[in-house]
Amino acid sequence: MDTQPRTAELLWGSPDRPKRGPKPALSLEQIVATAISMADAEGLAALSMQRLAEDLGFTKMSLYRYTPGKAELTALMLDAALGPAPDLSEIDGGWRAALHEWALRMWAGLRRHPWVVDVAVGPRVMGPNEMAWLETGLAALSGTGLTGGERLDSVVLITGHVRSLAQQTTAPGAETDTPEKALNAIMTGILTDNAERYPEAAAAFASASSSSGQDDALEFGLARIFDGLAALVAERAE
Amino acid sequence: MDTQPRTAELLWGSPDRPKRGPKPALSLEQIVATAISMADAEGLAALSMQRLAEDLGFTKMSLYRYTPGKAELTALMLDAALGPAPDLSEIDGGWRAALHEWALRMWAGLRRHPWVVDVAVGPRVMGPNEMAWLETGLAALSGTGLTGGERLDSVVLITGHVRSLAQQTTAPGAETDTPEKALNAIMTGILTDNAERYPEAAAAFASASSSSGQDDALEFGLARIFDGLAALVAERAE
């Protein structure tokens, strides 16, 4: 497809308006903002160029005057939805507290824009905001004795946990009338039918359904990751 | 959509063949196997009912005699591609070695079927194989003093890391002629242009591009997670 150079230009290039020709009635920022709110409201699958154009009061093909294609548009949506990276300079408690706050902010953002997880996938051109998030995460680890590669791997590990959890808990299915209620009923039915084959899973499900749930999983994973990182930092400090 | 009951029936139900009518020329297993190899070869996006049917030498609509829709087919593909869970009973070294092997096996499977990560998303009906993988992972932690919820969160944490890394490294883009070569050139160009805004990121990229890469990230994350889990296990053992 070779969509990467155009995406990089849109994300990082300067918006030099041409001089001749009629003034554009739309703006790329406006299109991206409308697309984001539409994806937030109805999911990424419901976002089509046709419906987006109708929402803006224009025809579908007019959008292609602003973006070369849908792929580039979603790349812009991603970076805009991420928003500016948080400022962690005021956080006391060293790298651990800073990265904890960083992870929670990212989690909040992914809850606000669930489709981001589906878009921020695979090798891609990072935008200014995504790069700033990465920068902030890496900077939080600058005081430790970790190498550059280790710091990068650490940030990847944390984002992977946050994003993976967001992907599992906020994926489509929230629009159906009985989203996880019916699913839970089906799964417990299956597990009781096959309790002898999956004793551990049945027990874990039974004990987990009584306790709270997903926020616990987020904090649990972060605590384990930070504990493991702390051990490595302590080892490097010797 | 209400696709969950049908999916559960296909995944867990017994294949009772009706008695009257012509014998089916195809089988669901055959369709699923062909779909898997096609998704392996050309990616999930290239898998359409039309092309799948052509590969099988039948018309598109004939497939709908075997599966109610594409969603149910992908659910079957997922469980079939996961394959049987590994046997960890022979692994020496306690829960840590067992879970390490478990994670590596999962990693290998995701490398073989990269599209699995895109399918195994969100709340869904788990199939027998997926359930067996979960069961095996939970069983590896049975010796520790962790609660059921903690064991579940631990397995979720590990799978999240493995899957997240697989999603980032094996996503589409492998089909283009200059997959990550061009991307890397673009990103380094951007980073050198904005080195003052992202000093940590620029340094980390520079030092990371010289070292090996993704397999390191996998082992790095696993080591940190296991270290963190070991601390919790030790705490519970007191």
Added chain:
DNA sequence: ATGAATTGTGTCTGACGGACACAGTTAAGT
């Protein structure tokens, strides 16, 4: 032998991303 159930097929629909030509608008160059 007859009728019901089941399979594979052909045709059709609505939605999708996107190519392309065209008319209208604006500013630069003469």
Added chain:
DNA sequence: ACTTAACTGTGTCCGTCAGACACAATTCAT
């Protein structure tokens, strides 16, 4: 002032997608 080139928005068209539906052919139970 006038021409001309560049740019914007629109309408039309294409190929592909998942799926609905009716129909003919096949097979078994009665």
